[in-house]
Amino acid sequence: MEVTREIPSARRVLAETRRSGRRIAFVPTMGALHVAHVSLMKAAKHASGYLVVSIFVNPTQFAPGGDFERYARDEAGDLEICQKAGVDLVFIPPPEAMYRPDATTTVHVARLTDTLCGPCRPGHFDGVTLVVAKLFNIVQPDVTYFGEKDFQQLAVIRRMVRDLDMPIEIVGCPTIREPDGLAVSSRNAYLTDAQRRQATSLYRSLCAARTRIQAGARNPVELAAHMRRIIDEAGPANVDYISVVDPDSMQPVQRIDKPVLIALAVHVGPARLIDNLLVDPHRTAD
Amino acid sequence: MEVTREIPSARRVLAETRRSGRRIAFVPTMGALHVAHVSLMKAAKHASGYLVVSIFVNPTQFAPGGDFERYARDEAGDLEICQKAGVDLVFIPPPEAMYRPDATTTVHVARLTDTLCGPCRPGHFDGVTLVVAKLFNIVQPDVTYFGEKDFQQLAVIRRMVRDLDMPIEIVGCPTIREPDGLAVSSRNAYLTDAQRRQATSLYRSLCAARTRIQAGARNPVELAAHMRRIIDEAGPANVDYISVVDPDSMQPVQRIDKPVLIALAVHVGPARLIDNLLVDPHRTAD
Numbered sequence A, B: 001m002e003v004t005r006e007i008p009s010a011r012r013v014l015a016e017t018r019r020s021g022r023r024i025a026f027v028p029t030m031g032a033l034h035v036a037h038v039s040l041m042k043a044a045k046h047a048s049g050y051l052v053v054s055i056f057v058n059p060t061q062f063a064p065g066g067d068f069e070r071y072a073r074d075e076a077g078d079l080e081i082c083q084k085a086g087v088d089l090v091f092i093p094p095p096e097a098m099y100r101p102d103a104t105t106t107v108h109v110a111r112l113t114d115t116l117c118g119p120c121r122p123g124h125f126d127g128v129t130l131v132v133a134k135l136f137n138i139v140q141p142d143v144t145y146f147g148e149k150d151f152q153q154l155a156v157i158r159r160m161v162r163d164l165d166m167p168i169e170i171v172g173c174p175t176i177r178e179p180d181g182l183a184v185s186s187r188n189a190y191l192t193d194a195q196r197r198q199a200t201s202l203y204r205s206l207c208a209a210r211t212r213i214q215a216g217a218r219n220p221v222e223l224a225a226h227m228r229r230i231i232d233e234a235g236p237a238n239v240d241y242i243s244v245v246d247p248d249s250m251q252p253v254q255r256i257d258k259p260v261l262i263a264l265a266v267h268v269g270p271a272r273l274i275d276n277l278l279v280d281p282h283r284t285a286d
Helices: A007-020 A035-047 A074-084 A122-138 A148-163 A187-192 A193-198 A200-214 A218-233 B008-020 B035-047 B075-084 B124-139 B148-163 B186-190 B193-196 B200-214 B220-234
Strands: A001-002 A025-027 A050-055 A089-091 A105-109 A143-147 A169-173 A238-245 A260-268 A271-279 B002-004 B024-029 B050-054 B089-091 B103-108 B143-145 B167-175 B237-243 B261-269 B271-278
Touching: A001 A007, A001 B075, A007 A025, A007 A089, A007 A122, A007 B193, A025 A035, A025 A122, A025 B261, A035 A074, A035 A143, A035 A169, A050 A074, A074 A089, A074 B050, A089 A122, A089 B008, A105 A122, A105 B148, A122 A148, A148 A169, A148 A218, A148 A260, A148 A271, A148 B103, A169 B089, A187 A238, A187 A271, A200 A218, A200 A260, A200 A271, A200 B050, A218 A238, A218 A260, B002 B008, B008 B024, B008 B124, B024 B035, B024 B124, B035 B050, B035 B075, B035 B143, B035 B167, B050 B075, B050 B124, B075 B089, B089 B124, B103 B124, B103 B148, B124 B148, B143 B148, B148 B167, B186 B271, B193 B200, B200 B220, B200 B261, B220 B237, B220 B261
Parallel strands: A001 A089, A025 A050, A025 A143, A050 A089, A143 A169, B002 B089, B024 B050, B024 B143, B050 B089, B143 B167
Antiparallel strands: A105 B103, A238 A260, A260 A271, B237 B261, B261 B271
């Protein structure tokens, strides 16, 4: 496994790989690697000969006063996980290599970022699209892997790649969950034991919504209210949103008559947690 | 010479070229090819084994009511010029292959687009950066060539490529001029003989400004006023701007004490003409 911190050396290694005819897979991360990242790496390694992982806690996708400073950083642990997962190249650029003081270019995906996490986190998706565009141009992968836990992010990146004709295949991978259903996230580490138990209400509310839809519920407003009750019963939580949206456009639906994404963002203690479930109203419970 | 109108077939041809180890040079154009385009093609062909030219009159960089409809189109003539210039691949996408109705991604370069043609042509540079980003991702050239006549465009594209870490070298090529100094442009075809003679005042005003700077003039406001007089004396013209800017930032300078770009945009009859000159105050007349 090679580790590089510089853009030119990453390019050199990757140019050689490309010349050898190998297909390059890429998993961009913010480090603090856990089983969900490992699932992406395994999918990537399985599909492709050569696996690149980037570790970059991207400052531009955090709001001022957000959790950028306390976001977990454990490079030694991350490198061990990469090694075990069969990663070929780890790219760990310092912030100053990624952002020049006089940079003025932005990449914006409109519409898809108007809903869900967009209004709650102003500038967040612009930070994501910019850093992902840069990483894609540095790594030039054939295929990249993103988790469906960040469903809106995945949709935004797919749209950017399509609209800018980037020659990259995007693969979405299923959300990895703890045994009790909580979506695995670096931010779960912020929770006390009690908050950790409380946080299971998010997935429970999603499953309850799915059950209701599959039993014939079609009204997104009633559904969100029901989910809200489940979350409130579990303890004090600050709900950013509970929404039922079209999984392609990210726009709220008026009536659930085709597959929908149910998505939520809830502050439990110090952690802002997100989760979602894709539900097809025409399929019965599985 | 191959000609393709489809993105997938262009990608296929180019992937094969890349596999053969050849360096790919690219000259994006809006067609209506003339000697200035040929000079870019010759520079590109000379530096690189394989030359791609795109012909695409990009609707998103024209204002509503601009000259998109009457912009010259002569595919047969263009192909003949490409053939003679040794072009290997001509890419002529139809608009519907480039822009999907539900596209929502934009690429914006701030600051550099605040001055000169930016305020006069709202949305123009966003149209340019979007189409150039797309073409770069389709062609994936090693090196591309742009004319210095569109100096601000060149600066904007350089900035985009740098900020997004696109692995592409950008080469600026000198403005090609008619024997009387008028910068060669497709839009010169809009001029009557009288307007054509009048239009020579643009370059004359630039040369006069250079002479004054090299003789010690340091005040950009006085300089612009002098240029304005030269242009007005030649006939009725609608001046969009006459500016003295820093050639890196495109911001107006208060005093000319290092190399500056003198740039202007002037409507002569039905044609909006632009021109510019890079002037070093510490070099004497050449």
